[in-house]
Structure formats: C-alpha cells, structure tokens
Amino acid sequence: MKRILLFLTFIYIIYPSTTYASELYVFWSNDGTIVILKNQTYEINFDEKIDIYGIKHRDQANRSRFSVYDENGNKIYEQSDEIADNDTTIVNTNILNAKKIIFKNNNTVMSAYIQEFKIYSKPIDGPPSEISNIETTADHESISYTFDLPTDTDFSHVNVYKDGSVIGTTTDGTYTMEGLEPETEYTLVFKTFDTNGNESEGVAVIETTEPEPTEPEPTELPPSEISNIETTAGHESISYTFDLPTDSDFSHVNIYENGAVIGTTTDGTYTMTGLEPETEYTLVFKSVDTNGNESEGITVTETTEPEPIEGSESTQNEAGDYTISWSSPTTGEMKILIGGQEYATVPASDLSITIPKNDMEFDMFGEPDYEIVHIKEDGTEGSTTKPDLTDKLGNVNAINLLTMIAAILAMLGQFVLLGLAIHYAPQLIRLVKEAAK
Secondary structure (H helix, E strand, C coil), X not given: CHHHHHHHHHHCCCCCCCCCCCCCCEEEECCCCEEECCCCEEEEEEEEEEEEEEEEEEECCCCCEEEEECCCCCXXXXXXXXXXXXXXXXXXXXXXXXEEEEEECCCCCCCXXXXXXXXXXXXXXXXXXXXXXXXXXXXXXEEEEEEECCCCCCEEEEEEEECCEEEEEECCCEEEEECCCCCCEEEXXXXXXXXXXXXXXXXXXXXXXXXXXXCCCCCCCCCCCCEEEEEEECCCEEEEEEECCCCCCEEXXXXXXXXXXXXEECCCEEEEECCCCCCEEEEEEEEEECCCCECCCEEEEEECCCCCCECCEEEECCCCCEEEECCECCCCEEEEEECCEEEEEXXXXXCEEEECCCCCXXXXXXXXXXXXXXXXXXXXXXXXXCCCHHHHHHCCCHHHHHXXXXXXXXXXXXXXXXHHHHHHHHHXXXXXXXXXX
C-alpha cells in the first residue's frame, strides 16, 4: 500500500508552465496537491539550470520545508522555517544555477499536503527591467531618444519624466522632445511600467541642445563653369549638351548671343532653331548661383550644315527623255553631272532639267547615272545628291542582275585581255622573228 501511494503521488505532480494570466513570471507550478508521506521526500528536477528569483509555497496541513541544490548536489538554499497549517510563504530570492528542489516531510505521523508551489523567474511583485542602449540626437530645438525596451513579458510602457512630472509615454522605444531652447541642458527620466502597475527606478538621460544655426554669409565667388560640351548641327538648328557645375548653390545657366540672354537651362541641354544654313553661330554659356553670381562663361562656336537637296528624282517621258527634278533649295544654281561629267548648270528655281535619252548615262544597274550639285549664290558648291543605291539594290530583278554581271564581265574582260597580251607579247615577237628568218 505504501508503494502505491508513492506512485500515485508522483503521477499527481505538475509539469513546467509559462502561461499564467495573473502571474506572468511563473517558471514552474504544481497542478494539484502534492502529497508527501510521513518522513518522506519529494524531488523536482529541472532539465536545465535555472535562476530562481521568487518562490510561493502553501501547505494545507502539518509542516514541510524545501531545499534547493545545484547540478553537483550542493545545497544552495534552504527554507529556514516550516510553514504553519494552510499558510502561505512568499520568498523573494536570488538563487542562481538551481538544478533540483527537494521537499521533506519531517512529520512522523501524517502526510504533508502542498497545495501550491510556484517558482518565479523574477522577484514577485518586483519592478520591471530598465530600458537600455539609449542614444540621443539633438538639434537646436529638439532632442530625439531611441532605446531598447525591457524583455519582461509583463512590460506595459515607458513613462517619461521631466522635473518629477510625466510629460509623455512610449511603447516603441522612441521619444522626441520639441520646442526646446538652443544650448540648453535637459534631463529626462525614463521609467518602465508593467501590467501589474509596478514602476522601475528609472534611467536619467541628460542632453544639451545645439546652438541655433546662423544663416551663412552670401558668397561673392562665381560658380564653376559648364563642362564636356558637345554640339549637333543641322542646316537650320544646333543642339548643345553639357555637364552642369556640381556647386551646391548652382541655380541655372544663362545663354548669351551677341551680349544678350537668349535662353536659360537647368538640365544641361539647349537647342537653337530657325537658323540659316552654313552659318557660324557663337554662344556664351554662363552658370549662375543662388546668390546671383555669374561665371565668366564658356564660348562655343558652331556652323550649321549646308541646306540639303530635297525631293530629287528622275522620271522618263514617252519620248524616252529623262527629267531630273528637286524641291529645294530654290536659290543659286544646280549643276548636273551625267556619268560623272558636268552636263549643264541651271537656276535652282527651275526645279527640274530634261536630259535627252541619248545623253543619259547608266550605271551597272541600268539606272540613270546623274548627280545634282547645289551652287550657292556666292558661287561655292553646297550639297550634292545622287540616286540612292539602296533603292536600286531593292529593285534588282533577274534581268537586271544578268545585265549587271555581263557589264562587270565586259569591264573585267578588257583588263584580262590586256594582261594576256602583255604577258605573251615577248613570245609572239620571238615567233614572228623566227618566222621571218
């Protein structure tokens, strides 16, 4: 019977738990009355060494006491007095590296009944841990605080005190004071609160605001110049790209022509339009800062391209003659070349010229071989144009291809015959002389 009671007693023992609504720091608790027979002991063994900061012990009848041992079996704590019937002992302890607890019933007549035994991982009803790793950032009118919150499971919030009064609360580890005086020392105390209403002693933090900033004196130094300038010219426009200055007070770039501002830019690009073909243009790019200072400037000279000959084409009429036409330019003259040779010069305003079929030369594709050269009003040559070879290649058919091959062979054949003649000439001369003998 004695062994059966002991067996039942051990089945009745509790397992570790950490989920308690009212006491969040319970590490171990019994789940029902622990019965210890007379003159017997009862052990609680832990898988790992634990630190015990509080113990709650309630005995229903008779007297019992307990001792705490480390992993080597050394007694590191002993309950000094047995508790009275149905009494509760609450002990705040600091027992480190505990490995087991042994209860002993010294009563020689009756069993001991432990109704409640709880082990706490922090002092019972003790204050929460303090904040840590505090950092501050101050300017002339505010101070910001960041810190790590305590890891206590019953942590609630942090009260922020100034001159003994709460000026704010925080739950996210940050706090900022604003509207402060420059160059003034401020002391705050950060106290943690738990869900049981316990408040820590607090951590005092002293910080001083920065001096009030002063406006910098305007500089009279001019900004840096633009750099890496590139130009792209057409016959009626010029585009400019460049790198802007890296000065912190850079504002914009003024563009000057003949001493007058003709434009501004802030993105490193500028384009002049409506220009005359083959005309030189000189611009000056001056950078400007926020104080109104202007640089000496960078001078850029560029010339527009010649006016292109546009709309040129050749058509054949019923008589077989060819009309070569263009749409622009209309000033100056047009020199017409046939087969690479100058054929005629006509006013550009005529917009066309007719070439008799017998005068037209043809290229290897069998297409009219002509070229138009614009003669400007000052007598100098401008743009030139000739039929686009790509168009001809796109229109090659079998007949044209055979004609082209035959033309190439005929041209090459002449050189082959000439080469053979030169090679065999000495032998022919020798044969003729021998025949003459």
